[in-house]
Amino acid sequence: MFVSSLIEGIVIGSLYALMALGSSLVYGLLRILDIANVAGLVLAAYVGQDVFSGTHSLPLALLAGIGSASTLGFLLQRLLYRSLLGRSPIVPLIASVGVFIAFEELFRLIFGPYELNFPASVGLPSFHLGGNLVTGVELLIVLVGCTVLVATWAFIRFTRVGLTWRAVAQDRETSAAMGIRTSLVMGVVFVIGYGLAAVAGVLLAINYNSITPTMGDIPAYKVLAIIVLGGLGSPLGTIAASMLIGLSETFVAAYWGFVLPRDSIAFILLIVVLLLRPQGLIPGEPVRA
């Protein structure tokens, strides 16, 4: 049971990390908790499923999902968030919640209330590890998760563009004064952030073979917990928090059953960690006011 719980926890943690990383990047840059990022996750699942139904090509489905979610992210930052930047942080948060709720109903109206399935074969073999079956999809989630997370971290840490992002995150006005096109940086971060959510959305839909208009409910508030628990504005912290939550949920279920609502575990951990370490697991870089 320990090995299977460990594997299950790593898979779930990888999914959480992919879900939360986009929002973490956005927060790191703009100090906006963007719940609407999860609307991008759900949109990508629907678009990906639609494209897969017509083409039976998973790469095309993924690209379509990423394209649709990234477009949504770009439009939201352009039409909504930019005008809210100077306001109190609660204002864009409430706006993003409103956008998310509106999109939930939009998905129901466009795609219908019924669950859709995404029975895609990912081309990877299932195998037994420690007596437990690991499916091809679960393997793909872990591989994609690791690749994306490492690539994102390396991009931010070692590239010139990443340096630009960090500069804008630290001080937007000074960055603009230094010649950095902050509006372009914002647009790119949203495009990439929503693209990451899209990858999570498509993998989530394939793994559970299920897409519903309300599939973003739980990720929406869990992403909040992950970002805060990991350390606001810290992608590494987001990854650490995702793994911690994924493993905790799985081990609690394995040894004590559903003694607690699964989703409450993330918030219990959040409270405990913040009491002991208010800055989160791996704090982000300090921001000049």
Added chain:
Amino acid sequence: MRTKRVRAGAVVAVAAALVGCTAAVAIAAPTVHRASQISIGFFAPESGFAAADGQSAYDAAKLAVNQINAAGGVHGQMLKLVNYDDGSDVKQAVSIATKLVTQDHVTAVVSGSYSDQTLAAAPIFQRYQTPMLAAYAVNPGIPAAGSYIFQQDYAGNVEGAAGAYTLVKMLHATKIGVVSIDNDFGHALVAGFKAEVAKLGASIVETDFNQFGEKTFTPVLQRDMGKGANGYYMVQYAAEAQQYMTDWNQLGLKKPLVGTEGVDSTLQFVKPVGKAADGLIFTTPFNRDGANAVGKKFISTFAKAYGHLPDMVGATTYDSFLELKTALLKGTSAEAIQASIAATRDFNGAAGTTLRYTSGRSAVKPVDLEIFRNGQVHHYAYIRNLSIITP
């Protein structure tokens, strides 16, 4: 002097105008001896996480009303469906109930909603003495709200007991793992299940209640396996049951597994899960194979109208309207409707035969068992033991 006369004249003129207007209104307003329509209230979760079930129920409600009206209505009076979406929200259900009785002045109500919402709305209908039929909400607390509230589907504890009988007596399980959705529906079924398991001398290794949206059942299934479970009881709705079956198959479990009417959804479970559910037996009132004339007509007209086969939610909603029509034919007052439903005997509906209602207004009807074979749902058996099916 002249001013006084003018004033007096004005007063008389105004008074005459007022009297005249009143008379005109009295003459103009028709004396209504009989309404031209009979308003029937209906609410279901047409948005939110349960939208699929709500839509199915609403579709069945519309079909029933259309068919009743096409056949001449109730003594020439057409039924008017007053529909509201409760959004799977208890607070919304309460608002809707209040509106139906205080503003829409409906003659009767059918609940096409889940137990939580129906449980919250029932006391309001009782307070306003408006008869209500709960189509598929199974919590025993619903008819307990009062004399005007009826439960058209068998109660949750009955269904749970039937599930226990199936697992223990028919499938010979002795140690059972239970995983149930954490709501009124789940708790009602598990309570009935546990009581019957105890009577039959079997035992339960663990009982777990999960939230809506749970996607990972492997840990609890493995834990139950480790504790020696040789039978499993799954009380889930379609979305959660789908994930349960995925994990069940991944673990390669080959033990008896009994589910409930929560999985009886053509679009949400039968079609997507298909052969992965082979071997699953579930309790439901809706026997597709052995459908009587009413059932056959319902299945064919529903499929024609909506492009897919109906499910339990639709069948029980449809039956609720047919029962209501039967009652309305005997009288449209609340007391007449209440008395007629209470006196129901051997009502043949799409979802089986309602033998009668208990004094507590719960339906007594045989429990149908359906089984998945080759990805399709087929009739398996009936449980007719009165000791089990009588709430």
